[in-house]
Amino acid sequence: MLTDRACRNANCPPNKPRARFADSGGLYLEVAANGSKRWFAKYRFGGKEKRLALGNYPTVSLKDARDGRDVARKTREQGADPVQARRVARAVKTASAAITFEAVAREYHATKAEGWSTTHAKQWLRCCEKDLFPWVGSLPLAEVTAPVLLTTLRRVEARGATQLVRDLSEYAGQVFRYGIQSGKTIANPAADLKGAFKHHTVRHAAALVEPVRVGELLRAIEGYAGQPTTRAALELSALIFQRPGNVRAMEWAWIDLDAAMLTIPADSMKRVKAGKINGRPHFVPLAPRAVELLKDLQPLTGHGRFVFPSTRGDGRCMSENTIAGALLGMGFSREQMSAHGFRAMARTLIVERLPGVSPDVIEAQLAHGKAGPLGMAYDRxxxxxxxxxxxxxWADYLEQLRAGATVIEFKAA
Structure with missing residues (x-):
């Protein structure tokens, strides 16, 4: 039998390519002419002599080599070929390594993205790539436990991004549920993190809803000294109260001035992908003042695609920061008024100041989808x-406020 000293001193004779030094039970150390030393275990299986490589000496010690030989013997006694068993184990390990969180997440994304809106699909993957994959992406899915995921999400929470933490937890939960459904894991640790994060306070878009303040805003818009297209976009935002993205990306092809109608295509609306493909367009009747504004804009931008093109002349529409910047320039802080705030302003004042308007009609004009069997019936x-x-x-009421009409302020008793 070999000793560790004998293994260290073993050399290959000059006239041979290699030499073998036997231990016991079929184990031997093979020394090559270049001085490399490798362990092998010799055995018979299926009537044939075979050998199993056990690693290089001294990385694999004499004791470790004997342990490997013994494991191989037990494998053979159980009716399996040790070499084949090792190949299977390596294949399983390779397959397990491929079932990482990132691999499963990307597989899930590829499966679902076709049914998502383009914006959501990009956001989902971008958030995972930034805040999940660097920390847990390389781990096998089954090894991403609740504590591991919590530690990862705590990093995001430490930045104060409390809503993003909840979004990422939801995205991770979707990955684990898909992993369970596809047989890649058996647990969803994201579900165990409910209640583990700091409270998230929802911040609604800033909006002016007091008639006197709205009148001040409208007069400020009237006196706006910046780009005429920006001034028109501000006033039109108040008149039609559509989503900021639909206002700044408005196209001349959507507008019928003779019929006084703006028709926003379904694929430009804030809807799930199926709604964008199969849904109806959103109709926005235009009051005479809105038509007048658009007619005034025609000589300026009517030759192009967008009603409100970018001033950079790059073929794009107005920047999402233009309206916000104009509001700031007029003295309305981000905490007072926002581009999205024109919708809340209209929703609040129509309900409070324009009697007899059906809430369903208001919601339809806001393009708020309705759940239940009626679906989008109110958009017909x-x-x-x-x-x-x-x-x-609404246009008449705004004109009254702009002109400084006396309004009744309701104050709490």
């Missing part, structure tokens, strides 16, 4: 007369 053309009347009444 048969409600257009009510919606035309609403938009005219």
């Amino acid at each position: 053309a048969e409600f257009m007369e009510q919606r035309r009347a609403l938009m005219q009444s």
Whole structure:
């Protein structure tokens, strides 16, 4: 039998390519002419002599080599070929390594992204790439336990991004549920993190909802000294109260000035992908003042695609920061008014100041989808007369506020 000293001193004779030094039970050390030393275990299986490589000496010690030989013997006694068993084990390990959190997440994303909106699909993957993959992406899915995931999300929470923490937890949960469904794991640790994070306070878009302050805003817009397209975009935002993205990306092809109608295509609306593909367009009746604004803009931008093109002349629409910057320039802070705030302003004042308007008509004009069996029924053309009347009444009310009409302020007792 070999000793550790004998292994250290073992050399290959000059006239041979290699030499073998036997231990016991089929184990031997093979020394090559170049001085390398490797362990092998010799055995018979299926009537044939075979050998199993056990590693290099001294990385694999004499004791470790004997342990490997014994494991191989037990494998053979159980009716399996040690070499084949090792190949299977390596294949399983390789497959397990491929079932990492990142691999499964990307597989899930590729499966679901086609049914998501382009924006959500990009956001989902971008958030995972930035805040999940660097920390848990390389781990096998089954090794991403609740404590491991919590530690990862705590890093995001430490930045004060409390809403992003919840989004990432939801995204991770989707990955684990997909992993369970596809047989890649058996648990969803994200579900165990409920209640583990700091409270998130939802911040609504800043909006002016007091009539006196709205009048001040409208007069400030009237006196705006910046770009005429920006001034028009501000006033039109108040008149039609559509989403900021739909206002700044408005196209001349969507507008019928003779019919006084803005028709926003379904694929430009804030909807899930199926709604963008199969949904109806959103109709926005235009009050005479809105038509007047657009007619005034035609000589300026009517030759191009967008009603409000970028001033950079790069073929894009107005920047999402333009309206926000204009509001700041007029003295309205981000905490007082925002581009999205025109919607909340209209929703609040129409309910409080324009009696007799059906809430369903208001919601339809805001393009708020309705759940239940009626679905988007309130967005159908048969409600257009009510919606035309609403938009005219709203435009008239805004004009009264701009002109400084006396308004009644309701104060708490």
